[in-house]
Amino acid sequence: MTTVLVVDDEPQIVRALRINLTARGYDVRTAHDGAAALKAAAESKPDVVVLDLGLPDIDGAEVIEGLRGWTTVPIIVLSARGDSTDKVKALDAGADDYVTKPFGMDELLARLRAAVRRGTATPATEEAVVATASFTVDLAAKKVHRDNAEVHLTPTEWGILELLARNRGRLVAQKQLLQEVWGPAYSNETHYLRVYLAQLRRKLEPEPSRPRHLITEAGMGYRFEL
Amino acid sequence: MTTVLVVDDEPQIVRALRINLTARGYDVRTAHDGAAALKAAAESKPDVVVLDLGLPDIDGAEVIEGLRGWTTVPIIVLSARGDSTDKVKALDAGADDYVTKPFGMDELLARLRAAVRRGTATPATEEAVVATASFTVDLAAKKVHRDNAEVHLTPTEWGILELLARNRGRLVAQKQLLQEVWGPAYSNETHYLRVYLAQLRRKLEPEPSRPRHLITEAGMGYRFEL
DNA sequence: TCCCGGCGTCAAGGTCTCATCAAAGCGGGC
DNA sequence: GCCCGCTTTGATGAGACCTTGACGCCGGGA
Secondary structure, three states: EEEEEEEEHHHHHHHHHHHHHHHHEEEEEEEEHHHHHHHHHHOOOOEEEEOOOOOOOHHHHHHHHHOOOOOOOOOOOOOOOOOOOHHHHHHHHHHOEEEEOOOOHHHHHHHHHHHHHHOOOOOOOOOOOEOOOOEEEEOOOOOOEOOOOOEEEOOHHHHHHHHHOOOOOOEEEEHHHHHHHHOHHHHOHHHHHHHHHHHHHHHHHHOOOOOOOOEEOOOOOEEEEO | OOOEEEEEOOOHHHHHEEEEHHHOOEEEEEOOOOOHHHHHHHHHHOOEEEEEEOOOOOOHHHHHHHOOOOOOOOOOEEEOOOOHHHHHHHHHHHOEEEOOOOOOOHHHHHHHHHHHHHHHOOOOOOOEEOOOOOEEEEEOOOOEEOOOEEEEEOHHHHHHHHHHHHHHOOOHHHHHHHHHOHHHHHOOOOHHHHOOOOOHHHHHHOOOOOOOOEEOOOOOOOEEOO
């Protein structure tokens, strides 16, 4: 299901969007100010963000920058101000589209579809199943098998393994892991990674103390080797 | 350089866009009808397409579909018609953005930047490999190979090698290396460079004492030669 | 010729990062 | 309200990495 984060401080706008989007099968999350928006984005990992610029607490451009620091999720800006300079500012800050209030719901929905389509335009070469000598990761089904038996992973464990598997062969910086699994506020909690990598190795590696697939690169990050 | 394909049958619009875009460093190609647009897109592989909907020969939506059949290049639609249905049709056909004439040049340029940014933001499968006769550097995976075996580098070693590889063929000043790898406070710790360059040569050069790729320019800096 | 600055090499510490275990919070389901 | 699984936090030992100093080499200039 596609998740949409709606950020606006006007209840009637939020309500209208919630009704329309829910009716079309979107999973709708809402936030009423910038701080809540950043928090909600980190938690719910939306597929697209609809952001009003006139928020009570933080300037809209700052919200965009806060999001862009760690995610490339499409951002559609809503604004009552149609000034060219506002548009330029928002777009250059990292927004993907800019819609002026009052807006037609049809148009907004079409722009939303376009944004989501772009965002999910899948790198065609992606394999849904990543297999190593010791275990297999099914990225589509979110399942891991080892010796023909399914291995149960917690949500956090899966988040880490998925990110590593999608970037197999490549080094993934610890900061990236922390930001994409825990959220942008956790960039320095490297201890979490050590604990969870140890858990994953215990569950997946033949010799957890001598990992062959979940490799540590001291001071840099982790790497998934086939 | 970023290539923009402008498709419009009104000469004054084409002219205005050409002037503005060229002045900002874009490589501008033009087409005056749908057939020419499809041909030009196939030939010049633009990074973004600006497409007017009111073309003399083919309906705009068909042009979009014709492009979408084989490319995901961002398409910004220009149109004199602001009808909601037109917008929905174009966006659902595969356009990325829709701007109504008359439009502000600032805004169009900002939307163009946003579209290009998105288009180039996905270097997911990017092959950034720098190869020499003795070893290869994979900038994306942060891996170095020599004689078909992976060479392990420490974070500092990698930082130096990456900077040199990204500036291969060019001289990189000692001060720049020190500032970008260690930080601005270390501009004069040239001894660090000597130690680490020696380590890199020992790991990568066939004859470490006679370097062929990691060259010292006495008193100035270092150079990565292929 | 001698001197000297810049460079290359090596090895010994001290520091930072990592792995592991265990126990304390926390929240959702029953 | 209680229990159980998951997450967070703390403590400790081991290992990787960085820094630092010493020494020899080379080439240019006095």
